[in-house]
Amino acid sequence: MHSDARGTARRHWADIIGCRPESVFDSATTVTEWGQNGVEILCWESGGAVGAPPAFLEALREHADHVPFDIDRKGARALVEPVAAVDDVLGPQFVEYCDETTFDPVERGVRRIEPRRLDWLRDPCPVEEWVRSGLAVDADVPTFAVLRADRPVAAVQYGVVDGVAKLAVASHPAHRGEGHAKAAVSAATAHALDRGHLVEYRTVERWTASVALAGGLGFERVARSLLVELK
Incomplete structure (x- = not known):
């Protein structure tokens, strides 16, 4: 970095x-x-x-x-x-953080959507997971998703604080392990980096799949909280 x-x-x-x-x-x-x-x-x-x-x-x-x-x-x-x-x-x-020197993107169909469309993703997610994800259906922030049957199966938002784009991520329980969350994180990260932001990814350590996702995109662990x- x-x-x-x-x-x-x-x-x-x-x-x-x-x-x-x-x-x-x-x-x-x-x-x-x-x-x-x-x-x-x-x-x-x-x-x-x-x-x-x-x-x-x-x-x-x-x-x-x-x-x-x-x-x-x-x-x-x-x-x-x-x-x-x-x-x-x-x-x-x-x-974990990612800048243009470490970013290793993946290419897959990801679309920018209106946050209100996240209702389709919120309902099937366990309540605690949804709250911890940080996603919000009423937030005026960039929102990216992988769609199936025009409904999001993985989505990412980011808001910017002090020049840091802070990612919020969730995926549909029935579509995990298919690479959708990684693709959505990649698209959001590329969007934020293009605007000159440092990108932050925070996840609970016991969620090993989430940790591996970030590492695969070039995020570097800097600290623990x-x-x-x-x-």
């Missing part, structure tokens, strides 16, 4: 967690104030960043002197529980 793209990712995560851009991808662990009711953990090979509510900030700074790259849900809970009551831990997620929800 080009150094400019890495700088864009650094600034993007600094805005999310509320730390200095130089702290992201540094060799230390930074604990900073985060204005949400939870603790956001971002870790990379050499260090990490932890965003926490003001009430728990100082205690976490004493406790979280190092966040290992392989931290899991149990480890995240153990990190936070000494200073705050934990409700649940979401993740870990792969955090977990969200610790507080009671």
Whole structure:
């Protein structure tokens, strides 16, 4: 990934967690104030960043002197529980990026559609999967889909924050393993790159097919993230 793209990712995560851009991808662990009711953990090979509510900030700074790259849900809970009551831990997620130097597209019939047509895809998807996908039928954002009988069997949207195109992906349960989601992600990625954006793909690590999809298109894993929800 080009150094400019890495700088864009650094600034993007600094805005999310509320730390200095130089702290992201540094060799230390930074604990900073985060204005949400939870603790956001971002870790990379050499260090990490932890965003926490003001009430728990100082205690976490004493406790979280190092966040290992392989931290899991149990480890995240153990990190936070000494200073705050934990409700649940979401993740870990792969955090991957793609720019024009790494992108390896696939060619398949993908169409840009109106977001409202995603109703056909939302109904057969398990509710939790649909919510986690991030797709929205009422969003005014670029939406791409593979169609069968004029209905989407895989779809991708992206919105742009801080120059980063953040992908949202879902596929029909009856059509998985057929390459449709990969084709839709490829089309959305090409569209975003043509407009000068860095493309971000985030997925839960246990969804191995989703992880493999991103890797096959040239996305590079940069970091891992977990969200610790507080009671």
